[in-house]
Amino acid sequence: MFKQLFETGIGVIAIAMLSWILIWMTRQARFLKAEITDSIKNALGEDNRADWGIFSLIFIAVFWEGLETALFIVAKFQEGWTPVLGAIAGLGVAVIIGMLLFKWSIRINLNQFFQVMGVFLLLIVSGLVISVLRHLDAAAIAFSHISSSTDLCGIGKNSCILRPQIWDFSASLADRQFLGILLKTIFGYTQKLYLIQAVGYLLFWTIVGSLYFRSLSQSTQLKPANKFN
Template structure:
């Protein structure tokens, strides 16, 4: 519930802030008459996200095990791609989001079309909705506990809607830059875990080489798939199932927060490490960039320029004249 709660809170608050900016601007323009069109677009976006989540979670599929694993792994990769893009998009456009959204309203009102505002409301929320549906579905699949995961997501979205309302009314102050910075870093770790789970699905489907295929390295003593360096690169990187039970509370918490599983393949570990190293480093650079730009430049003392020979002679002559006086 913790991981899905935080995801629902972040995604929901982002959508709530977008809608709040649009509603506040229309109200300031005195065009509350077109608010129903905006809300219609928002409602369509929410309906699309719920429909995608319901189909993925509760839909009945007449697929083979291999096809199910391929579908799950592919959709998890799509979710990772969307989350990664959203993290950097939010980091890049957060400062100009209000101006961009207000410009979209101006263009929609200038067109005079009823559908222009409907489309604006739909597009403004649909991205977060579809992204949340895919990410939450991937996490539900990896946890194997749909009720708890969905409950956490619903609670997070409910809190985000309430927070967005009170922020718009001025009753709640929240440092959004700090909030989105920390939740963005959390999403980098979550996305790395989803990526590792996607690799596991694709290995089970034999799309990628791993311990489930005939090419896996085998321990000559036990005959089982090799573990550790002997299993590199297509065996098990480690197997801590004897220490941490796969279904235990600590295993679920670690998987939810950092994507850790008691038994992971080398490809999973490599994918996790590379994702966190590359995406995490790029994200931290983006965070530090605005902070450095906001710091005032240090005052620089004017450089002393040595006087020219003519100026030096004039100064000496002036000093001699003063001495004579």
């Protein structure tokens, strides 16, 4: 029970922090870009050694991420070839994207790219909502089992506080199969969805999703017209 409550608390903190960061970054993006650009220009204009400092900072950041990736892949060798092949495929996609950006000078609308990534992050966080409610329900079931004086969930019930059940895809798309595991890891997919989980999912999109899209519209209205944005 305590493990489930701990996972519930961590999930709530993660949902709150990721939602706040996403909305804050969306609102501040138009200011941060100008501030960073001006700061770099001023640094390069005042000190001839600033360019080496900026280069060193970028080099260390890329080197550190590359080292973490290498250690991660080496560790995955112990689990078989499937995770390694997935990691190699991801690196290959990253190399192709880098070639498209730098060698062939293909322009990408970064504003639209980050907006799409924001929606993708919202999908991930909304999946956390479903997971948090599932952990909370498991904690309630555990408490019901260890408590001799109360029976909150009823005998033989699969859910305690999430009932009734809306769908059951365990036969067609189980969350222990490859596609189900992928959807569960990224979007919080569950083969059995209950009413309270659906309500929590919709409430998240109603509150946090509306704030995010409102921030996007405000950023677009206040941003000066620029054909390269």
